[in-house]
Amino acid sequence: MTQAEQRPLPVPQPESDFYWEKCREHELWLRRCNDCQRAYFYPRDICPHCFSRNVTWVKASGRGTLFTYAIVHRPPTPAFRDRVPYVVAIVELEEGPKMPTNLVGIEPDPAKIRVGMPVVVDFEDVSPTISLPVFRPANSA
Amino acid sequence: MSRPLQNQRIAIVGVDESDEIGIVPNKSPLQLHAEAAYNALADAGLSIKDVDGLLTAGPFSTLVVAEYLGIEPRFTDSTSVGGSSFVIHLAHAVAAIRQGYCRVALITHGESGRSARTRPPLFQGLPDSQYEVPYGIIGAPIRYSLACMRYMHQYGEERTRQAMAEIAVATRKWAQLNPKALMRDPLTFEDYHNSRWISYPFHLYDCCLVTDAGGAVVVTTEEVARSCRKRPVWILGAAEGHDHNMISAMPDLTRTIAYRTGPAALEQAGVTHEDIDLAMIYDSFTYTVLVTLESLGFCGPGEGPDFVANQRTAPGGDFPMNTNGGGLSYTHSGMYGVFLILEAVRQLRGECGERQVMHKKDSSQPAKIALVHGTGGSLSSCGTAILARD
Ligand SMILES: [Zn+2]
Numbered sequence: 086m087t088q089a090e091q092r093p094l095p096v097p098q099p100e101s102d103f104y105w106e107k108c109r110e111h112e113l114w115l116r117r118c119n120d121c122q123r124a125y126f127y128p129r130d131i132c133p134h135c136f137s138r139n140v141t142w143v144k145a146s147g148r149g150t151l152f153t154y155a156i157v158h159r160p161p162t163p164a165f166r167d168r169v170p171y172v173v174a175i176v177e178l179e180e181g182p183k184m185p186t187n188l189v190g191i192e193p194d195p196a197k198i199r200v201g202m203p204v205v206v207d208f209e210d211v212s213p214t215i216s217l218p219v220f221r222p223a224n225s226a
Numbered sequence: 227m228s229r230p231l232q233n234q235r236i237a238i239v240g241v242d243e244s245d246e247i248g249i250v251p252n253k254s255p256l257q258l259h260a261e262a263a264y265n266a267l268a269d270a271g272l273s274i275k276d277v278d279g280l281l282t283a284g285p286f287s288t289l290v291v292a293e294y295l296g297i298e299p300r301f302t303d304s305t306s307v308g309g310s311s312f313v314i315h316l317a318h319a320v321a322a323i324r325q326g327y328c329r330v331a332l333i334t335h336g337e338s339g340r341s342a343r344t345r346p347p348l349f350q351g352l353p354d355s356q357y358e359v360p361y362g363i364i365g366a367p368i369r370y371s372l373a374c375m376r377y378m379h380q381y382g383e384e385r386t387r388q389a390m391a392e393i394a395v396a397t398r399k400w401a402q403l404n405p406k407a408l409m410r411d412p413l414t415f416e417d418y419h420n421s422r423w424i425s426y427p428f429h430l431y432d433c434c435l436v437t438d439a440g441g442a443v444v445v446t447t448e449e450v451a452r453s454c455r456k457r458p459v460w461i462l463g464a465a466e467g468h469d470h471n472m473i474s475a476m477p478d479l480t481r482t483i484a485y486r487t488g489p490a491a492l493e494q495a496g497v498t499h500e501d502i503d504l505a506m507i508y509d510s511f512t513y514t515v516l517v518t519l520e521s522l523g524f525c526g527p528g529e530g531p532d533f534v535a536n537q538r539t540a541p542g543g544d545f546p547m548n549t550n551g552g553g554l555s556y557t558h559s560g561m562y563g564v565f566l567i568l569e570a571v572r573q574l575r576g577e578c579g580e581r582q583v584m585h586k587k588d589s590s591q592p593a594k595i596a597l598v599h600g601t602g603g604s605l606s607s608c609g610t611a612i613l614a615r616d
Contacts, residue, residue, distance in 0.1 A: 093348065093359045093364075096350045097356070101356060126357075127356070153376035153479060154372070155372045155374075155426060156425065157362060157368055159423075159424045160362075161362060165362045173361055173372060175473075175474050175479075183474060184474060185357055185358045185472070215360075217360055217361065219361075
C-alpha cells in the first residue's frame, strides 16, 4: 500500500489525548461544562457555549439518534476505493452534542436507513492506538 | 470638487477571466491569477501601476501573488474562507478604500482545480483531520450531502429532489447561452434523475464542475471610476460571516449564515428582495442554492422547492439566477466566488448578449440591481454584496 492509499488516521492533539485513550478502551467520553451544564463535541478545554474554562470529562451513554447521513459512492481518496458504498453520518447523542461518524451494521440503502433511528456506539480498531467510535442501529446485535 | 473619501461611492470598474477557462493543463494557478489580473485591468482601462491594494484567497497569499505580478501593495488581504472569499473581499476593499488604505484594489483568483500538478498536503492538526476525515467525510460533495439529507428529512424528500433537478436544468439552460461555459449540451430532467450517485442524496448533476480558471476584479473610488473605460458598477452593500467550519459543527444544516449577511447587505444598500433584478447565488451544489435562497430571505424555511418550481430561475423565468451557467455548468475551479461578481458586473453593464437580463422596472434597460452571494467551506462562510449600475 502506498501512503496515499492508507486510511487517514487521527493524530491526537493535547486536548484530545484523553478522548482517544478512552476510545481505545472502547468508551466514548465527552467534555461537559460545569457552568452552563452542557456537554459538547469535539473535546476542547474551553466551553464553546459559554467560554467557561470550568469543564470536565463525562462518560457518554453511547446512545443517540441518527441526525443525518449520506451514502458515499465515489471514493473521495484512493484510501476509500475499497470501502464504497459506505455510510457517513452525524449522530445526535443522548447528552446533546452531535458528532460525525460512520453508520455500520446496516446495508447502505436509503430504503433501510431512517433519519431519527436510534443508534448505539461501537468501536472500530483501526490501528494499535486508534479505535474509531462508529454507530450501529440500536436494535441490531 | 470631489466628495470626501468616506462618503464616496465605491465601484467595480474592471472584471475578467483568465485567457482560457475550463480545462487548462498548460497553465499554472498563478498564471491564471496573472492573466485574469491583466485582463481585468485592461477592462478597466487602468495600469498595474495604479494598483495599490491586493486581495486574494487560496494557497497563494498576497505575498506570493504580489511578487508574481511585480507589485508592492500598501493594503493586502489574504482572507481565505472558501469560495465565498472574493465576495467578502469586496466588503474589505470598500472599507479599505474609504479609509484611504488604498485607492485601486485588485482582487485575484487562479486555481487549477482539474489539472493542478501538485496539491497542498492534508494538514493533520485541523479538527476535521481527527473527527471527520477518518470516517471518509472528506471533500465538499460528501459534506454538503449530509446537510441536504437533513433538509430532505425536515421538508420532504420528493419535493426537495424535484427542486434540485429544477436548479440543475435551469442553470444548464443559461450555460447554453454563455460561450465561455464548459457544459453546453442540453440537460433534461431525465438526464438529471438518471445520473449516477456521487454521495447519496447527490446525483452527479447536483455537483459543480471541477475546472481550471482565473478571475479578477478591480475596485476603486468614485473619482477614479469616472475616468475608467466602462461605466461603473457600484457596491451598494456588502456583508460577511461564518458560523462553523466542519459540517458536523454546523448549527443548523438547513440554514447558512446568509440569514444574517443577506439582510445586512440589503439594508446597507437600501433595497429589498423585490428590487433584485439578478441573483448570482453560489452553486457548488444544487442544495447550496436551495438553502441559500431560503437563508437570504427570498422565501421561508422549507419554501425553496416552491420558489424555484417550474423553471422559474431559467431564461425567460421571472427570477433570473446564475445566468453565466453557474458552478454547475459554466466553471468551478474550486473557489468559485469571483466568477459570481464577473457575471453580475457584465449583466449590469448590459454586456451579456443572448443571456442579458433586463431591469424589472424598465425592460428596455439592462438589469439594474444584482445580489451576489458566495458560500464557502462546508456551508460555513458567506459573503453577500449588492451591486448596481447608475
Ligand atoms: Zn459552558
